[in-house]
Amino acid sequence: MMDLHKDINQKNFREYYHDALQHREELQSLFNLGYLNLQNRAHGEWLFWEICRKAIKFSHLMKERAEEFYDLENILASKYICNFSVFQATPDAWALDQLFTIVPVTRLTEEPTERATLCDITCDSDGQIDKFVDLRDVKQALELHGGISDSYYLAIPLVGAYQESLGMNHNLLGSVNEAHFLVDAAGRPHLDKVVRGQNLGQVLVIAGYDAQGLLEGFQQMVTTAEAQGKISPEEGSSLAGLFQATLEAYTYLED
Numbered sequence: 001m002m003d004l005h006k007d008i009n010q011k012n013f014r015e016y017y018h019d020a021l022q023h024r025e026e027l028q029s030l031f032n033l034g035y036l037n038l039q040n041r042a043h044g045e046w047l048f049w050e051i052c053r054k055a056i057k058f059s060h061l062m063k064e065r066a067e068e069f070y071d072l073e074n075i076l077a078s079k080y081i082c083n084f085s086v087f088q089a090t091p092d093a094w095a096l097d098q099l100f101t102i103v104p105v106t107r108l109t110e111e112p113t114e115r116a117t118l119c120d121i122t123c124d125s126d127g128q129i130d131k132f133v134d135l136r137d138v139k140q141a142l143e144l145h146g147g148i149s150d151s152y153y154l155a156i157p158l159v160g161a162y163q164e165s166l167g168m169n170h171n172l173l174g175s176v177n178e179a180h181f182l183v184d185a186a187g188r189p190h191l192d193k194v195v196r197g198q199n200l201g202q203v204l205v206i207a208g209y210d211a212q213g214l215l216e217g218f219q220q221m222v223t224t225a226e227a228q229g230k231i232s233p234e235e236g237s238s239l240a241g242l243f244q245a246t247l248e249a250y251t252y253l254e255d
Helices: 002-007 013-032 038-059 067-075 091-095 160-166 200-206 211-227 233-247
Strands: 078-081 114-119 142-144 178-183 189-195
Touching: 002 013, 002 038, 013 038, 038 067, 091 160, 200 211, 200 233, 211 233
Parallel strands: 078 114
Antiparallel strands: 114 142, 178 189
């Protein structure tokens, strides 16, 4: 496997890829029989996927690209975790397999270098988008930029109020912040107002909890802990302030 990884090139990549598949099966068998330890198996797996990445790179140079490399590229697609909820923002994406146009709106002067699917910040396995609009068909990964260190934004246009009306407070994620724009006679957009999304306290009320009662109950617990000498008055004040700030915080991640 190490030799394949070192010597793979544009001329032999397809043959070496198939050899790597065979060696991977052999590694699995040796591991199952106890002849290969976990560390060596992990090293073999790493080499296999690196060979696959090189094979994908070389496959782009083919005049007629083999179907197996399209499938392999989908398997190796990255997963980008996005600060939103599929259930709240695009419920038809998971319920009806609706395809929404999704485009990056950051680094528009750079060519995308990654293929990725999108995952939201919920704990549900359905909280992902892995089908995207293509020119002729449906593609299973979206072209995005790699090496992200700063904020990276994606737009999902043409969603409309229909999706918003279907959205739910799934996993206690409420409505998102909204920016309202007006277009003047010259066609120039102007920011009219920003509507703040729901905070955690508001979502808890929708879920049947009494936010004020929770705050008072927590304050009572803090007071009791102070009286028993478990925490200092300064610590109690800090905890009470943190609890109240949490209730007033946005339900999505914030910088």
